[in-house]
Amino acid sequence: MVKLEPAMIHAVNKPARYTGNEFNAIQKDHARVDCTFALALPDVYEVGMSNLGLKILYEILNKRKDTAAERVYTPWIDMEAKMRENKIPLYSLETFTPLSQFDFVGFSLQYEMIYTNILNMLDLANIPVFTVERNDTDPFIVGGGPCVYNTEPIAEFFDFFIVGEGEEIIVEVVECFIQWSKNGRAQGRQGLLKRLAILDGIYVPSFYAVQYNDANLIESVLPIYPEARPLVQKRVVKNMDEVTFVENPVVPYIDIVHDRIMLELFRGCTRGCRFCQAGISYRPVRERTPEQLRALAKQLVASTGYDEMALTSLSSADYSCLGEFVADIMEDFKNEKLALSLPSLRIDSFSIELAHKLQQVRKSGLTFAPEAGTQRLRDVINKGVTEENLEQAVRSAFENGWNTVKLYFMMGLPTETDEDIIGIARLAQKVVDLYRQVTGKRGARVTVSVAYFVPKPYTPFQWFPQNTQEEFARKQKLLKEHLKDRSIQFNYHDAHVSYLEGAITRGDRRLSKVIYEAFKQGAKFDGWSELFRYDIWMKAFETCGIDPAFYNQRERSKNELLPWDHVTPGVNKEFLLREYHHALKEELTEDCRRGKCSACGVCPNLNVKVVDWGNRHD
């Protein structure tokens, strides 16, 4: 057990990040369980503690008497320095057990810019960073989460990946491990990996050989063991009401990013925005019943004491029973001062009315995501939102007393022209003018936030070249010149980060050495602007003789074997291609949830169905 000296902990910022003992945290005696599982999120405590996926897995694993699941996050640089100085290995927050003593260390892969943190955490835990260097006493390193649809750049660091939704497969993994342990750990590490590889949704990267051709492209990805499947498909929960949800989440002592109850209304979103990876990878839409959600809400309020609850989902306003459900929940908690929030608003007046009802007291800003500045480009990306929708939504917001509106856009989308960029400025100005029209006075506060588009695997834009940094800079300048009104604030990201993200997200196995080299040179917390070191990364690419532009700025041929083709969320490539062509022709595709099926392939491939309770009473 790790012991922290007061002098050390006194010297760091926010020491309660590192001392555990929160309400609902579960401490078990490791001598009395058959499996120990560390659940890690490679970012700071406040970010890690806000992740719903890990809360669910924590609950599921700890419900088992034979398993102990504990939490671990990345120590901030001040704490890391103290730990290294005092030779304190990375430890879990429940029992202060060094990570190296766990059977599994599972990393939640939320975004590419935390990959170096994974290496740093392994290093801080004295666990070999490369899979091939681990021996029988080391934990199995497993990854899961949104980045799992292209894990090739980190393939050399992970023993295996859980692809898709973890509720059921995590239990199968643990059971498989316990059985293997009781059988004398036959065949060592390989023995367990072979047992795991035959499970649906498990990807063991070391069981595949990747061949490259003369053009540096992938020639083949072939299983080298009979246990490894040629195609790994994601796991998906068929009935959301039947799987365990969080009922007793750990309640932190310090403010975290999402410091409230998170009630997941449904999984999946089929609006079909063509830039969006989550829109593909979480298919199909599966709703929880309002009855179950009400019961969960009661349990969660009782078990946490939180006074705030967010109704979360990829697109919460699309929950089929939302109006009725919100009214019921408000009635259930009318005496308890529970604030409800809807984190993702649809651009329509229904959403505004609802937001108005929910936030009766606090009029914080409203956020909308038109994503593109012109109708033409919004059609390209299949964002089924018209200027009229936005106008209505914003008008309704101003009528209901809001004066602050945030607008999210992307820059660098396929087919984008300067007219589309100027369109962003025009739209923002229109919102400012609408405020004057509705209220008869000045005083609107409009924030325009523009992200640089990063094409992602398993989207219709996966073949598309990312804009160059020069192009991003030019477009940004152009937009700035057109944003004239003083009530408009312009926020933009660091193009260097998007450039790097673009290279890694569509990278292949050859990037493992670049990531390792960057880590060795001190890259960490790459998603934190104050710590991001572009110079280190560019040097690392150079040292390894790899050009990032090969990954982020190359237009891929439609018949190129892509690094991620063998691990899939179940979508057919023909569908993605079809969508790409629709995009170029500015043609819309309907939401399959209530409209026509667009034959993406997910339902038949994974034997799963859309669950939408809105039609229940028909």
Add this chain to the structure above:
Amino acid sequence: MTKFRTEITKGDEIRYVSHLDYASLMERAIRRAKLPVVYSEGFNPHMKISFASALAVGVTSAAEYMDIELKEPVTEAVFCDRLRQALPNGVKLLRAKMFEGKQKAMMAIVDLAEYNVQIPLTGDQAAICEVVQTYNLAQAVTYTRRTPKSCKEVEIKQYMQEEIQVAFANEIIIFTMKTKITPAGSVKPGEILQVFKTQFSMPIMEDEALIHRTGLYAGGQTPIDLV
């Protein structure tokens, strides 16, 4: 309207929780306990609870006091049972007393805090005793209080209630400090240790100190004995 005054602790498990976070963990515990607590009116309703005195990050306490207002009466037994079940590790409910009518805010009446401070013994005992004696005898000692925004000279001897006592046990230095809490201000044990180290060259590692509040008083009585 029913009020409860409680005597609670801040244990080692939550040593590094700030006063603000301590207040919000108590709010959450009260909600979990389903006590019929009163909320303020207005746009941003908050729970009607109040504390006697803030405690610094890193300091534990056996003597924290919190008042809670309830909409409807609850017996002391029910109150204690429900709250105890909802408390996190690190907070113990020692006593609770129901009271009615108006009472001055505890914050306004507490005037004395008592601390037990333990530090590993690394230097010479005699040197340590000598510094304590010099400090105790000094007419005035000035401490420079720095915050991110300001830097202020404070005369701290005016806030000493009694002489500081020092004892040694198992290679540990134990200081007993009694400090005044006044409308004009007070002094924290951590500040006294810094003065010991920097102005009087006491051979201690003040970073290693474990500071524990053992008592909080108003006119010689604990706040809970006042109601």
